[in-house]
Each structure stands twice: as C-alpha cells, then as structure tokens.
Amino acid sequence: MMSDNDTQISMQQAQAVTDYAIKWAQSNQQNIAVAVVDSAGELITFSRMDLASPQTCLLAQNKAYTSARDRQKTSTLAKWALSTNKTINFWTDTRITGMAGGAPVENSENRVIGGVGISGMDEFEDEKLAVDAIETIFNNS
Numbered sequence: 001m002m003s004d005n006d007t008q009i010s011m012q013q014a015q016a017v018t019d020y021a022i023k024w025a026q027s028n029q030q031n032i033a034v035a036v037v038d039s040a041g042e043l044i045t046f047s048r049m050d051l052a053s054p055q056t057c058l059l060a061q062n063k064a065y066t067s068a069r070d071r072q073k074t075s076t077l078a079k080w081a082l083s084t085n086k087t088i089n090f091w092t093d094t095r096i097t098g099m100a101g102g103a104p105v106e107n108s109e110n111r112v113i114g115g116v117g118i119s120g121m122d123e124f125e126d127e128k129l130a131v132d133a134i135e136t137i138f139n140n141s
Contacts, residue, residue, distance in 0.1 A: 033060040
C-alpha cells in the first residue's frame with residue numbers, strides 16, 4: 001500500500017487503518033473512536049463506535065492532529081514537556097495534546113505523512129492500538 005514516492009495518506013489507507021482499529025476493538029469488547037489525518041493534521045477519516053463516550057471524538061482527533069503536526073507520538077511529546085517544564089500552552093494551539101494515543105505515520109523515507117489518534121481505552125492502550133494499526137496497514141504493502 002505504501003511506495004517510496006508516497007507523500008500523503010490516501011483515503012483508502014486511512015479507511016484501512018480505521019477499519020483495523022474498529023475490528024480489533026470489537027473483538028476485544030472495547031469502544032473507541034479513531035481519527036486519521038494528513039501531515040497537516042487535517043481529518044481524512046473518523047469513526048466512533050456506538051457505545052464510545054462522546055469525549056472520545058475530540059480526543060481521537062486531537063491525538064491524530066498532534067502526532068502529525070509534531071511528528072511524534074503524543075506520549076513522547078508529553079514526556080518532553082514534563083522533562084523541560086513546558087505546559088501545553090507552550091504550543092499556543094488548543095488542539096495539541098500530550099495524552100497518549102496518537103502516533104505519526106511515516107513513509108519509507110521516514111517522512112511523516114499523517115497521524116492516527118485513538119481514544120476510548122487507557123491512553124497507553126490507545127497508543128498501542130494506533131501503532132499496531134499503522135504497522136499492520138503500512139508494513140503489509
């Protein structure tokens with residue numbers, strides 16, 4: 001699905017990531033929201049399972065946005081902010097979050113081409129699922 005020339009996530013790829021995460025959640029009796037964004041943090045796909053909390057909508061989208069815009073996992077950003085005594089206000093962007101659950105999507109040249117955000121479980125479980133979905137869809141080309 002990913003070639004050396006890919007510079008953005010296609011809608012098909014974004015939907016495949018979303019479908020993977022939703023299927024995993026269904027199989028594991030979890031209720032989540034999933035967002036996939038492009039490298040600028042703009043939404044490509046979004047899904048919220050029927051029983052997922054309304055808060056998961058904004059959280060998943062902000063996690064995806066943050067990971068794409070800041071080019072790293074949201075948990076990594078949070079660790080850096082804590083170690084340097086930065087507050088979330090440092091970014092002057094209300095959509096930036098340090099809550100785990102967002103992961104960047106990189107092409108074969110290690111360029112960030114988007115981000116995935118998941119919300120609805122423990123934040124580190126959200127992050128693991130985001131990473132698993134990315135690895136499954138983009139490494140099974």
